[in-house]
Amino acid sequence: MWTACRGLKFLILLSLALWSLACGGEAPSGPGAESTSKEASRAGSGGVRLTIVSGSENKSLEPLVVEYGRQVGADIEVRYQGSVDISLALENGRNADFDAVWPANSLWLVLGDRHKVVKHEKSIMRSPVVFGVKKSVAESLGWVDKSDLRVNDILAAAEAGKLRFAMTSATQSNSGASAYFGFLSAMAGSPDVLSIEHLEDKEVRDQVRRLLKTVDRSSGSSGWLRDLVIQSYDRFDAMVNYEALVIEANQDLESRGLEPFYAIYPIDGMTIADSPLAYVDKGSKRKEELFLGLQEHLLSPTVQASLGAFGRRTGLLGLDAGSMDRTVFRSDWGISPERVISPIPVPEESVVRAALELYQTALRKPSLTAYVLDYSGSMRGDGIAHLKTAMGTLLDKEVAQRYWLQPSQDDVHIIIPFDGAPRAVWQAEGADSADLRVLLNKIRSAEAGGGTDIYEAVGEAVEQIGRYENRLADFFPAIILMSDGKSKGSLEQLETQFRTSSFAYDVPIFSIAFGKADESQLEALADLTSGRAFDGKKDLVKAFRAAKGYN
Amino acid sequence: MNWKPFAGLLLLAAVAGAVYFFQGTEQGSAGPKGADGKVEASERIEVPCYVGGEKSRYLKNPRVQEILAEKYGLVLKATKAGSIEMVTTLPVEQMSCLWPSNQVAVELYRGRSGVPPALAQETIFNSPIVLYTWDVVAEALAQEGLVESRDGVQFLTGFDVLVGHLESGTSWQEIGLPQLFGKIKIFSTDPRKSNSGNMFSGLMANMLNGGDVVGPEALETVLPKLKSYFERMGYMESSSGDIFENFLKTGVGAKPIVVGYENQLIEFAIENQRHLEMLRQRIRTLYPVPTVWSSHPLMALDSKGKRLIEAFEDPELQQLAWTQHGFRSGLMGAQNDPADLPVTGLPASIEAVVPMPTAEAMGRIIDGL
Numbered sequence: 001m002w003t004a005c006r007g008l009k010f011l012i013l014l015s016l017a018l019w020s021l022a023c024g025g026e027a028p029s030g031p032g033a034e035s036t037s038k039e040a041s042r043a044g045s046g047g048v049r050l051t052i053v054s055g056s057e058n059k060s061l062e063p064l065v066v067e068y069g070r071q072v073g074a075d076i077e078v079r080y081q082g083s084v085d086i087s088l089a090l091e092n093g094r095n096a097d098f099d100a101v102w103p104a105n106s107l108w109l110v111l112g113d114r115h116k117v118v119k120h121e122k123s124i125m126r127s128p129v130v131f132g133v134k135k136s137v138a139e140s141l142g143w144v145d146k147s148d149l150r151v152n153d154i155l156a157a158a159e160a161g162k163l164r165f166a167m168t169s170a171t172q173s174n175s176g177a178s179a180y181f182g183f184l185s186a187m188a189g190s191p192d193v194l195s196i197e198h199l200e201d202k203e204v205r206d207q208v209r210r211l212l213k214t215v216d217r218s219s220g221s222s223g224w225l226r227d228l229v230i231q232s233y234d235r236f237d238a239m240v241n242y243e244a245l246v247i248e249a250n251q252d253l254e255s256r257g258l259e260p261f262y263a264i265y266p267i268d269g270m271t272i273a274d275s276p277l278a279y280v281d282k283g284s285k286r287k288e289e290l291f292l293g294l295q296e297h298l299l300s301p302t303v304q305a306s307l308g309a310f311g312r313r314t315g316l317l318g319l320d321a322g323s324m325d326r327t328v329f330r331s332d333w334g335i336s337p338e339r340v341i342s343p344i345p346v347p348e349e350s351v352v353r354a355a356l357e358l359y360q361t362a363l364r365k366p367s368l369t370a371y372v373l374d375y376s377g378s379m380r381g382d383g384i385a386h387l388k389t390a391m392g393t394l395l396d397k398e399v400a401q402r403y404w405l406q407p408s409q410d411d412v413h414i415i416i417p418f419d420g421a422p423r424a425v426w427q428a429e430g431a432d433s434a435d436l437r438v439l440l441n442k443i444r445s446a447e448a449g450g451g452t453d454i455y456e457a458v459g460e461a462v463e464q465i466g467r468y469e470n471r472l473a474d475f476f477p478a479i480i481l482m483s484d485g486k487s488k489g490s491l492e493q494l495e496t497q498f499r500t501s502s503f504a505y506d507v508p509i510f511s512i513a514f515g516k517a518d519e520s521q522l523e524a525l526a527d528l529t530s531g532r533a534f535d536g537k538k539d540l541v542k543a544f545r546a547a548k549g550y551n
Numbered sequence: 552m553n554w555k556p557f558a559g560l561l562l563l564a565a566v567a568g569a570v571y572f573f574q575g576t577e578q579g580s581a582g583p584k585g586a587d588g589k590v591e592a593s594e595r596i597e598v599p600c601y602v603g604g605e606k607s608r609y610l611k612n613p614r615v616q617e618i619l620a621e622k623y624g625l626v627l628k629a630t631k632a633g634s635i636e637m638v639t640t641l642p643v644e645q646m647s648c649l650w651p652s653n654q655v656a657v658e659l660y661r662g663r664s665g666v667p668p669a670l671a672q673e674t675i676f677n678s679p680i681v682l683y684t685w686d687v688v689a690e691a692l693a694q695e696g697l698v699e700s701r702d703g704v705q706f707l708t709g710f711d712v713l714v715g716h717l718e719s720g721t722s723w724q725e726i727g728l729p730q731l732f733g734k735i736k737i738f739s740t741d742p743r744k745s746n747s748g749n750m751f752s753g754l755m756a757n758m759l760n761g762g763d764v765v766g767p768e769a770l771e772t773v774l775p776k777l778k779s780y781f782e783r784m785g786y787m788e789s790s791s792g793d794i795f796e797n798f799l800k801t802g803v804g805a806k807p808i809v810v811g812y813e814n815q816l817i818e819f820a821i822e823n824q825r826h827l828e829m830l831r832q833r834i835r836t837l838y839p840v841p842t843v844w845s846s847h848p849l850m851a852l853d854s855k856g857k858r859l860i861e862a863f864e865d866p867e868l869q870q871l872a873w874t875q876h877g878f879r880s881g882l883m884g885a886q887n888d889p890a891d892l893p894v895t896g897l898p899a900s901i902e903a904v905v906p907m908p909t910a911e912a913m914g915r916i917i918d919g920l
Binding site: 318348 | 685720730731733734736782784785786793797799800803804805826829834
C-alpha cells in the first residue's frame with residue numbers, strides 16, 4: 001500500500017538524507033554531523049554488504065538506510081521480521097544470517113542475545129504504544145482531553161460494544177506484547193513491577209482474558225495492522241499501535257478525506273518502543289565500521305530531524321525534544337509532547353517469558369483455524385515434504401512452542417486437504433498432544449495427486465467454520481490456504497457463496513504461494529477478506545509460521 | 552552518620568601521596584627517542600590490559616593515545632571487561648594489567664589463587680556515584696527539603712529520608728509530582744552485572760544500616776530489605792552506559808532518577824556542546840550525602856603494566872581525563888577545578904564519602920540479591 005502521500009514523503013526523506021550526506025560536515029560541533037562526511041568518504045566500506053533485520057514499523061525509513069549504503073559504496077539490505085522472530089533468530093549467535101538488528105524494543109535483544117554477540121546498541125528513536133481511536137468514537141466516549149484514562153475504561157467501552165479494536169499478537173509483535181504487559185500491570189493494580197505471583201493471580205488472569213476477548217482482529221505485524229485499519233476502515237474503531245504509526249495512518253486518512261485516529265495514552269498501561277539498532281558481531285571489522293557509520297548517520301541532527309517528520313520522537317533528551325513539529329505531532333490527534341509518559345517497568349526476563357507463555361496458551365482469544373492444504377499432483381516430492389514439516393511446526397506442541405505458536409485449550413484446528421476437490425475434513429479441538437498427533441498423522445500419511453481447485457476447498461472451509469457461527473465472536477477465525485498451482489474454477493463462484501453468508505467476508509484468508517502457484521489468484525482471495533498473501537516459495541515452513549502469527 | 556572520619560583519612564593519605572606523585576612525574580620513562588623527542592614507532596610496546604567500559608571513551612581519545620605512544624612508547628591494548636569478572640574469573644596470563652572501576656576488585660584479586668600477584672597498584676582516577684534526575688524532580692525534592700543547593704551544587708542531604716520513601720512505597724504524587732505515575736524509584740544497573748549498580752547496592756546497604764558501613768552482623772537485617780528493594784526494580788540494564796542513555800532518551804516519565812558515575816554527564820556534555828544549554832536546563836546531578844567512590848585502580852602484573860601506571864600519572868593525561876572525560880584524579884594531592892568544565896553544578900571536592908562494605912560483605916550481598 002504505497003500511497004501517494006507516502007510516496008511523497010519518501011522523496012522528501014530521500015532528499016533530506018542526501019542533503020545530510022552532502023552537508024554533514026557543515027555543523028562544526030555535532031559529532032554525528034561531523035562523522036557523516038567522514039563516513040561517506042571512508043573508502044573502507046566499498047563493496048561491503050550489511051544485512052539488517054528490522055521490525056515492520058521501520059519500513060517507511062528504509063530509503064534512509066539504503067541510500068546511506070549507496071553513498072559510501074556499500075550494499076545495505078533491510079529485511080523485515082517481527083520482534084519475536086528477531087529475538088529467536090539472535091539465539092543462533094554468530095550463525096545468524098544477518099549483521100545487525102533493529103527491533104522495536106531492546107527487550108527482544110535481552111531475550112535473544114544468549115551468546116552475547118550483540119553490541120553497539122543504540123536507540124535511534126522512541127515511540128509510545130497508544131490506542132488510536134477514531135476521533136468521533138473517542139468524543140462519544142468522553143476520552144478527548146481526558147488525561148487520566150485507565151485500562152479499565154478501555155475494557156468497559158470494549159465490553160459495551162463501543163470500541164471495535166485491532167491489536168497485534170503479543171507473542172509475535174512488539175506493539176501487541178507492549179499493550180499486553182500494560183494490561184497485565186493495570187489489572188494487577190499497578191504494582192512496582194510484574195511478578196510471577198501476579199501472573200498466577202486468577203483475578204488478574206480473568207480481567208486480562210476479558211480484555212483480550214474484546215480484540216476484533218489480530219495481526220503478526222504492526223505495519224500491516226496500520227494498513228489493515230486503513231483498508232478496512234469501516235470495520236474498526238481503533239487500533240493498538242505505535243504513536244508513530246497512528247501518525248502515519250492519520251496522514252494517509254486525511255489525504256483520503258477520512259476521519260483520523262485520536263491517540264489515547266492509558267496512564268496505567270503505558271510502554272515506549274525505543275527502536276535500538278545493534279550490531280551482531282561475527283568478526284568482520286569492515287562490517288562493523290560500516291555499521292557504526294550508519295548508526296552515527298541515523299543519529300546525526302539532520303537525519304534525526306527527518307525522522308521527527310515521520311512521527312518518531314528523536315533528539316537528545318526525553319520524549320519532548322524541542323524540535324517536535326506540531327504539524328506532525330498534532331494536538332487535535334491527541335498527541336501532546338508535553339504529556340509525561342510513565343511506562344510500566346519492564347519485568348525480569350523470567351517473568352516476561354512466563355507472561356508470553358500465558359498469553360499464548362491461556363489468555364488470548366482462541367483461534368479457529370481452517371488449514372486448506374494443496375495435495376495436488378505437482379506437490380509430489382519436496383513440496384509435500386515441506387508442507388508436512390510446516391504443519392508439524394504448528395501442530396507439534398514442542399516445536400510450536402519454540403516460535404510462541406503453541407495451541408491453547410480453546411483453539412479449533414480444521415484441516416481440509418484438497419486437489420481437484422476437497423478430499424476430507426479432519427478436525428481437533430484444544431491443545432491435547434494426543435489429539436494433535438492424530439491430526440498430524442493424517443496430514444503426514446496423505447499422498448499427493450490430482451488437480452487443483454482452491455475455490456471449492458475454501459468454500460468447504462467456510463462451511464466448516466459456519467458450524468461455529470453462533471459463537472464466532474469468541475474466536476479469531478482464519479483460513480490458511482496453501483497452494484502450488486493454478487486453480488480451476490473461479491472467484492465469482494466462491495463469491496456467490498460468500499454473499500449468502502453472514503460471516504464469510506469477516507474470516508481473513510491468509511494465502512501462501514508455493515512452487516508454481518498463481519499468485520494473482522491467491523492475492524485476490526486475501527484481498528477479498530482483508531487477509532494477507534505470503535510468499536512461501538523460498539521457505540514454506542517460515543511462511544506457514546508467519547501466516548499463523550496473524551491468527 | 553559515619554563518613555567524616557573517612558574523609559579525614561583521605562586527606563592524610565593525600566599528603567603522603569603528593570610526594571609519590573611528585574617523584575612519579577620526575578622519571579622520564581620511555582625508551583629511545585627520535586630527533587623530535589618522540590618514541591619511535593618501532594620502539595613502542597603493546598600493553599594488553601582488561602579495562603572497565605567506563606573508561607573506553609577516554610582511552611580512545613586520540614590525544615591520550617598519542618601521549619602514551621610518543622612520550623611513553625606504550626600502546627594500550629584494552630579489552631573491555633567487567634570490574635568483577637576481570638579480577639575473579641577471566642584468564643589473566645596474557646595480561647600486563649587490570650584496570651577495574653572499584654577498589655573492592657583489588658581486594659578480590661588479592662584473594663584469587665593461581666594468578667600472578669599485582670606488582671604495583673595505583674588509583675589513577677576517582678568518580679563519585681551520583682544520581683541523575685530531571686529539573687522537575689530535583690525541584691520537588693528540594694521543596695521536600697531533601698535536596699540542598701550549596702554554591703550551585705545539588706546535594707541530596709535527605710538521602711536517608713528518600714531511602715525511607717523507597718522502603719515505604721511513597722508515590723511520586725505524594726511528593727508533589729502528580730504527572731509521574733506510580734511509586735518513587737531510583738533505577739540502577741543490575742548489581743550482579745554492572746559496577747555502578749554494584750556500588751549503589753553497597754551504598755544502599757549502608758543507608759539501610761543507618762548510614763554506617765555494613766558489617767557481617769548488620770548484613771543479617773539489611774540484606775532482606777535490600778533484596779526486596781531490588782526485586783521491585785524488575786529488569787535492570789547491565790551496563791552503566793546503557794542506563795544513562797535510556798535515562799536521557801526515554802525521559803522523566805520512564806526514568807525519573809538513575810544511578811550513574813559523575814563523569815558520565817560531563818563526558819556527554821562535552822561531546823554534545825551545542826546542547827549544553829538544554830542539558831543545563833533539564834538535567835540535574837544530585838550528590839548523595841554520603842556517596843561512595845568509584846575508584847579506578849590500575850594493577851600492574853608485569854613491568855609493562857608498571858610503565859603504564861607511570862604513564863597515567865602524566866599531568867597532561869590526568870588533565871585530559873578531567874577536562875574531557877570528567878574523571879577526577881585519583882592521585883593523592885591532585886586538584887580538579889570545576890571551572891575547567893562546561894558543566895555547572897560540580898563540587899570542587901567530594902567530602903561526604905562512606906566506604907564500600909568489604910569485599911566479603913559485597914560478595915554476600917551479591918549472592919543474596
